Amino acid sequence: MSTTPELTEAVFLLEPHTLLLDVAGPAEALRLANQALQRQGRPPAFRLRYVAAQPDVLSSVGLSLGPLEPLPQALQAQSWLFLLGCRHAQPGEPAPGSAQRADALRTQRWLHGVGQQLLQQKQGRLVGICSGTLLAAQAGLLSGRRCTTHHELLDALRRHAPQAEVVDNRVFVLDGALASSAGVTAGIDLTLHLIQLRCGDAIAASVAQTMVVYLRRSPQDPQLSPLLAHRHHLHPAVHRVQDALCAQPGKPWSLQSMAEVAHVTPRHLGRLFGEHADTTPLRYLQAIRLELARRARQQGQSLADAAALAGFSSEQQWRRTQRAHAALGVNTAPRKP
Structure with missing residues (x-):
């Protein structure tokens, strides 16, 4: 049927x-x-x-x-x-x-x-x-x-x-x-x-990218997928960094390299993320990587392959990141396919 x-x-x-x-x-x-x-x-x-x-x-x-x-x-x-x-x-x-x-x-x-x-x-x-x-x-x-x-x-x-x-x-x-x-x-x-x-x-996300607009919600709305969350603001520099992290999550990002995308100092980028996206640049990147790893597992990838595809250097780094996010109240445990 x-x-x-x-x-x-x-x-x-x-x-x-x-x-x-x-x-x-x-x-x-x-x-x-x-x-x-x-x-x-x-x-x-x-x-x-x-x-x-x-x-x-x-x-x-x-x-x-x-x-x-x-x-x-x-x-x-x-x-x-x-x-x-x-x-x-x-x-x-x-x-x-x-x-x-x-x-x-x-x-x-x-x-x-x-x-x-x-x-x-x-x-x-x-x-x-x-x-x-x-x-x-x-x-x-x-x-x-x-x-x-x-x-x-x-x-x-x-x-x-x-x-x-x-x-x-x-x-x-x-x-x-x-x-x-x-x-x-x-x-x-x-x-x-x-x-x-x-x-x-x-x-x-594909439609938003084609229309050159952002998926926005107010902070009181229910949680979005990590790939769409923290987009309820209008700050162009923060959006540029978020776009870059979503496009290349496996890149060895540092706060400095993120700040270069935004054309601001690392310290100022941290302030901008806190004020406009209600998170930090590193935490945002980690959430993207965790979601991509979870989806890879759902599609049948091994733990090692899922971790690598999402940009983690090892399974151990993936698990450490999961524990850190769990401490913040975010459920990021991998789901078996």
């Missing part, structure tokens, strides 16, 4: 003046995930659809988007429905006419129905990008839920969803089948995380 996961339909709900990056960023990440899967000989994971109350809409930058599908009567249980932000009304811009108001009301009623199904069935996702979370609030979908939005709209979200727990200062928030992100580019961060949950960390 085939165990191939069903194709996930990523449905983008477009409204007049939709922020173009809110559409393009997540959609491009999903396309690149399919591309990365196919390079591995795996089937694509996502089918992208674009729906609206009208056959075309004008985006935030004046680009017409269409033709678009009409609002479907229902969505598949495992669909991801993306709610996108819209730009603010411009000074002197005419108020929406009766036809636009009717479309908005029809869209809101449609969203209430399909959104409730997605949240209740828990097989798919309702994804709010930037101010798109306000659409979910206006459709009555956020009661008792944790969520976030663009920092300028947090108070508005609280007004529209008084029974929701609106979270400040977060890149994105997950609450069961509901996912919501802060402003604009945070939608890419959220989509990368959803790709990681759906397709694995290697595919998510």
Whole structure:
């Protein structure tokens, strides 16, 4: 019997003046995930659809988007429905006419129905990008839920969803089948995380590298794979070092050689890692090596080969590193294949 996961339909709900990056960023990440899967000989994971109350809409930058599908009567249980932000009304811009108001009301009623199904069935996702979370609030979908939005709209979200727990200062928030992100580019961060949950960390990392973005999370979120952890910051020098360590974990790294990658002094690099990545350069490198050794063991490599592949000089060094990390509360014991 085939165990191939069903194709996930990523449905983008477009409204007049939709922020173009809110559409393009997540959609491009999903396309690149399919591309990365196919390079591995795996089937694509996502089918992208674009729906609206009208056959075309004008985006935030004046680009017409269409033709678009009409609002479907229902969505598949495992669909991801993306709610996108819209730009603010411009000074002197005419108020929406009766036809636009009717479309908005029809869209809101449609969203209430399909959104409730997605949240209740828990097989798919309702994804709010930037101010798109306000659409979910206006459709009555956020009661008792944790969520976030663009920092300028947090108070508005609280007004529209008084029974929701609106979270400040977060890149994105997950609450069961509901996912919501802060402003604009945070939608890419959220989509990368959803790709990681759906397709694995290697595919998510491949997409992030292709898009030249980083996998970011807030420090309160659950633990990531060591290959993706400690990336919730924005400091370019620390990211450069992390990229170099992930690319060549077996290199005989020293604090000096890491600092040369960052173009700072060794002492300053230690401070930067502590402030922005909440770890030390050496501890970060050790975590990467331990994870690679664990994966090598799972794939059937011997202890000696797994240690060598991960960059340890010996099995004894591997075990000493495991004990040191275990003392810090990190489970790094090798698992037998």
